[in-house]
Amino acid sequence: MVIGVGDTHLFQPMSKTESSVNEAMKSRFADGINTEMYQQGWRRLWLAFDGNKKIVGHIDIRAHAENHTTHRVLLGMGVDRSVRKQGSAS
Numbered sequence: 054m055v056i057g058v059g060d061t062h063l064f065q066p067m068s069k070t071e072s073s074v075n076e077a078m079k080s081r082f083a084d085g086i087n088t089e090m091y092q093q094g095w096r097r098l099w100l101a102f103d104g105n106k107k108i109v110g111h112i113d114i115r116a117h118a119e120n121h122t123t124h125r126v127l128l129g130m131g132v133d134r135s136v137r138k139q140g141s142a143s
Contacts, residue, residue, distance in 0.1 A: 081094075082096065082098075085115055086098060091116075091123065093116070094115075094116065095116050096113060096114065096115040096116070097113065097114050097115075098111060098112070098113045099111065099112045099113070101132075103136065109132065109133040109135070109136045110131060110132040110133060110136070111131055112128070112129070112130045113128075113129045113130070114126040114127065114128055114129075115127050115129075
């Protein structure tokens with residue numbers, strides 16, 4: 054794990070200016086969410102919202118591209134810095 058500023062951890066190996074979501078990536082994400090589970094390219098997404106309906110966290114899973122790894126998923130997750138270390142309310 055790489056340590057960022059203070060005790061803030063960096064999970065993505067690029068700066069904020071380099072980190073962006075281009076149209077191709079947006080399209081792949083939307084297509085994956087609309088793809089049936091276990092079909093090539095599927096993806097699922099869960100979002101966490103604050104009291105103002107602002108997205109403050111996410112978890113997403115997606116299939117591996119290789120057919121022999123259908124029993125595995127890739128996991129992505131993130132929590133907005135403003136709500137870290139506060140626990141979660143169910």
